[in-house]
């Protein structure tokens with residue numbers, strides 16, 4: 001996979017955890033120079049972020065973060081997408097998911113912001129199979145809040161700290177929420193999907 005990855009990424013561990021629990025936490029994912037480039041690209045785009053709760057002109061109160069959908073103009077983030085595309089191939093080999101597309105956005109939660117309990121793919125109504133969140137703020141302490149609280153396949157709840165350089169991958173069907181953050185929390189959320197055919 002990409003040159004930016006550290007050797008910490010253990011794909012066997014990833015597949016086993018996904019199989020057992022429906023989610024996996026991967027730490028120290030990228031070399032720090034690439035993490036910094038991603039962070040800079042995200043921060044430079046911040047004035048273009050829009051309220052995520054507004055869809056089709058209608059405001060919903062489930063979430064208070066701001067997002068920016070990724071396009072080809074975010075060259076650093078595109079390398080993260082390329083890594084996820086390779087990961088998708090591995091997951092396809094292990095689970096026959098048929099993953100063939102990725103949608104992704106930067107997200108920014110400012111102090112006081114949160115995302116209430118939800119599933120990314122309720123009742124299989126969309127083509128999201130796997131959700132991934134990569135955290136790219138520079139520091140995080142336990143008192144900064146902003147945990148991802150997620151229910152695994154056997155209904156156990158997990159409190160996952162949004163540590164920098166951490167990638168969380170989970171079944172898009174699982175119930176989860178983002179607890180109130182007490183400082184700026186920056187991430188890339190990406191969904192691995194099984195709809196259109198774009199890769200050969």
Ligand code: OGA
Pocket residue numbers: 107115120133147148162176177178187189
């Ligand atoms: C989402 C989401 C979790 C997180 O964007 O749908 O649940 O930890 N994000 O940011």
Ligand code: MN
Pocket residue numbers: 118119120131176
């Ligand atoms: Mn979600």
